[in-house]
Amino acid sequence: MLTQQLSRLLRTCAPALAAIAFAAAPAGALTIPLNVEFDDGTVGPHATLTVEESGGGLDFTLSLAGTDLGPNADLHEFYFNIAGDPGALQLETVSAVATPFELSTDPAVAGGAGAAFDYGVNLGEGAGPPGNGVLQSASFRITADDPLTLASLSPLSATSQGIQVNFALHVQGTSAPFATSETVGGVIPEPGTLLLLAAGLSGLALHGRRSS
Known part of the structure; x- marks a missing residue:
């Protein structure tokens, strides 16, 4: 029975x-959990990244919804790589924030977490003081001289513990058992x-x- x-x-x-x-x-879109903590490789519901191909560019959305990083966690910096040489990258802020996000081609200057990546997006200026829990989601668009696709995001970078990831996200204002800030990463499935x-x-x- x-x-x-x-x-x-x-x-x-x-x-x-x-x-x-x-x-x-769906074709041309990916949702990727940024669930690997950089320092020790522990896995948890830290953040989510959605990337969608659109008109030759890539639309990014970051979210801390359902995060275990604490109620005051703020998005701070996002790191990624681009395969080949598509030409100069441009960033368009989509989220309604106090100041536009900033694209860096040398994320190493923003801190050790970004040193292994080609590009960084500074999200902190849109949230005010770090750790106020205001910037829990962010949307922006990346374009280049040549069209970008999801395959453009394929290069991997290594964390401080040698963990291979495609993306990294630095979050401020995190709560115990985490430090006051954390870097988490994820891999394209x-x-x-x-x-x-x-x-x-x-x-x-x-x-x-x-x-x-």
């Missing part, structure tokens, strides 16, 4: 879950990850159909 119920549940739910898995990564998930769910649905 229980086996039949499980089969019916799989047959009903697996196709929908597979569809969700495919929809979670492998292209086949969601496809494997969807295929597995579809397989479960087929198995349930045959077993009923």
Whole structure:
């Protein structure tokens, strides 16, 4: 009886879950958890990055929603790499903030966390004093002389502990058990990850159909 119920549940739910898995990564868009803490590599719900291709540029959205970094955490600096030589990069601030964000081509000057990356975006000026919990999300657009795609973001950089990441985010005003500021990073998911998930769910649905 229980086996039949499980089969019916799989047959009903697996196709929908597979569809969700495919929809979670539409063409030209990625959502990446910035969930690796730089110093010791611990993983947690620290921040989320969404990147979308748009008109030859890339639209970035950073969010601390659901973060475990504390209620006063503020976005401060974001670091990334660009493959090849697309020409000069330009930044457009999309979020409504007090002052525009700033693009740096030498993020090492902003602190040790950015030293391994090609570019940095300073977000701190839009939040006022650090640690007031005001800047919990930020949106900006990056363009270049040549078109940018998600593949342009592929180069990896190493953290202080040798952890390989595509992106890093420095957050101020974090709460215990973290230090007063933290740097977290994330990796672009492998292209086949969601496809494997969807295929597995579809397989479960087929198995349930045959077993009923």
